[in-house]
Amino acid sequence: MEEGGVVRPFWSLSAAGFAATAIAFGPGRMGFGLFVPEFRSAFSMSTSTVGFxxxxxxxxxxxxLLIxxxxxxxxxxxxxxxxxLAAATVGMEVVAFAPNVPVVxxxxxxxxxxxxxAWTPFNDAIHRxxxxxxxxxxxxxxxxxxxVGIVLAGLAALVMVTGGLSWRICWAFFAAASACAFLGNWIALRRVEKEPDGNQETKxxxxxxTAAIPLYAIGFAYGTNSAIYISFAADHLVEAGGVPGVLVGATPALVYIFYGLFGLAGLLTGRxxxxxxxxxxxxxxxLAGALSLALVAVAPGTxxxxxxxxxxxxxxxxxxxxVLAFWSERLFPALPSFSFTAALLAAAAGSVLGPAVAGLASNAFGAGAVFLGTAALPAATALLLRNRHARERPAKPV
Structure with missing residues (x-):
């Protein structure tokens, strides 16, 4: 683990990035959805306000992603x-003490x-x-x-529902964890130098x-699938009555806990x-993403x-x-962070468009049809993917 008393970059950067994404993508990005019932009760939020x-x-x-x-x-x-991480810390603290909806x-x-x-820059740091x-x-x-971030957020929500813990305490805890991640990342990243100057427009x-089109297509399908699941799956399962033996209000927490626990398989992705x-x-x-959405439609309440x-x-x-992280780095080894940002922008486009379209379709055709229809996107992507599309050779000579 150490070389001459200094922690190897593999371990220090992996741990720092792990902490950063745990905060940023756990309570940072998904925390609001977990606590919507509490926000509704505290601030009399309408459905349209929640959506906004x-x-x-x-x-x-x-x-x-652009900054x-x-x-x-x-x-x-x-x-x-x-x-x-500073934005996460301040934002979570703001939510913890928010007096009204605009401040939330x-x-x-x-x-x-x-x-x-806080995520894409690690492609550059690890590449170097x-x-x-x-x-x-x-x-x-x-x-x-x-x-880990999602599991911890889910556990906090579960404790809140079952033990009467205030949502404000949960968000204050998230802010404290974010501050610790800030300190750890400052220690790990201060020795990583700036990349050589280059023309960003050229990059x-x-x-x-064209070699990157499959990367972006996979990113878009992934972003659409995940955003629709995060936005609507837990609510649909609550509407179905939750699961036997547990408070219906604990359903979203359970979804996020199992989501995060099974997601630890991501550690084995490279192998x-x-x-x-x-x-x-x-x-x-x-296919896993497609089946996940289909199960929400055909097996709720179990x-x-x-x-x-x-x-x-x-x-x-x-x-x-x-996969998007190391695939983009292999396709564009001279642009590790820029290429990963491009892949995530494709995913973000799907995340913005997917829930909006799904919300409209749900009113017309019902939630079950929307989940099954959305499942067709990743399923079709799997069927259309050819071996030549998933190339790992550099897109351009380096």
């Missing part, structure tokens, strides 16, 4: 990661922006400091930090390569890819349906995000 605040969070994530490469190019990976919205926006700021053979494992570790143009190859792994991940659906979605999200 949730959309503001997605907007924060999207803006964070991160600018800060990365100017000051190195330390800057966007620390700015993101500001806090959610800040907290969710951390997801766009970690040996080539260890990069997939390191990037998988960073991506899978999300699982974005370089990413418009599984080496065993079966990238094309087969992508097919299985897309423990088997809840655990299987949440678990498959957790595996789909965590392992696919890890």
């Amino acid at each position: 605040v949730s959309s503001l969070g997605f907007l924060g994530f999207f803006i964070g 991160a490469p600018v800060l990365l190019a100017r000051q190195g990976p330390e800057s966007p990661v620390l700015v993101g 919205a500001i806090g959610v926006f800040l907290a969710a922006s951390s997801a766009g700021l 400091k970690v040996e080539d053979d260890d990069r997939p494992a390191a990037l998988s570790g960073v991506s899978t930090g999300t699982s 974005w143009r370089d990413l418009a390569d 599984i890819k080496d065993m079966m190859g990238l094309p087969m792994l992508l097919r299985l991940l897309m 423990w088997t349906g809840l655990i299987s659906s949440a678990g498959l979605q957790g595996i789909h999200v965590m392992m696919t995000s890890a």
Whole structure:
């Protein structure tokens, strides 16, 4: 683990990235959805207001993705990661003490922006400091930090429902954890140098390569699938009466806990890819996402349906995000962070469009039809994917 008394970059950067994504993608990006019932009760929030605040969070994530490469190019990976974790800390503290809906919205926006700021720079840091053979494992570790964050957020919500804990205490705890992650990342990233100066416009143009189209298509399908699941699955399961033997109000917490626990499989993404190859792994991940959505429609109100659906979605999200990280880095080794940002922007586009379309379709055709219809997107992606599409060779000579 150590070389001459200094922790190896593989371990320090993997741990720092794990903590950053645990905060940014756990309570930072998904916390609002977990606590909607409490926000409704405290602030008399209407459904349209809930939708507005949730959309503001997605907007924060999207803006964070655009700001991160600018800060990365100017000051190195330390800057966007620390700015993101600072935004998460302040945003969660704002939510914890919010007196009204506008202040909650500001806090959610800040907290969710951390997801766009604090993840992609690790592609650059790991590309510079970690040996080539260890990069997939390191990037998988960073991506899978999300699982722990989601599990902890789900446990906090479960304790709140069953033990009468105030949601404000939960969000204050999230803010304290974010501050600790800020300190750990400051220690780990301060020795990672700024990338050489380059023309950002040229870099974005370089990413418009036909070899990257499958990467972006997978990203879009993944973003659409995951956003619709996060936005509607737990509510649909609550409407179905939850699961036997547990308070109906605990259903969202249970969904997130199993989602996060099964998502820990993301830590094995690099090894599984080496065993079966990238094309087969992508097919299985897309099918897992499709089956997860289908189970929400056909098996609500059962423990088997809840655990299987949440678990498959957790595996789909965590392992696919890890694949996007190392696949983009292999396709564009000279642009590790920019290429990952491009893949996540494709996912973010799906995250913004998917729930809006699904909400309209649900009114017309019903929630069950929407889940089954959405499942067709990742299923079709799996069927259309060819081995030649999932190439890992550099898109351009380096």
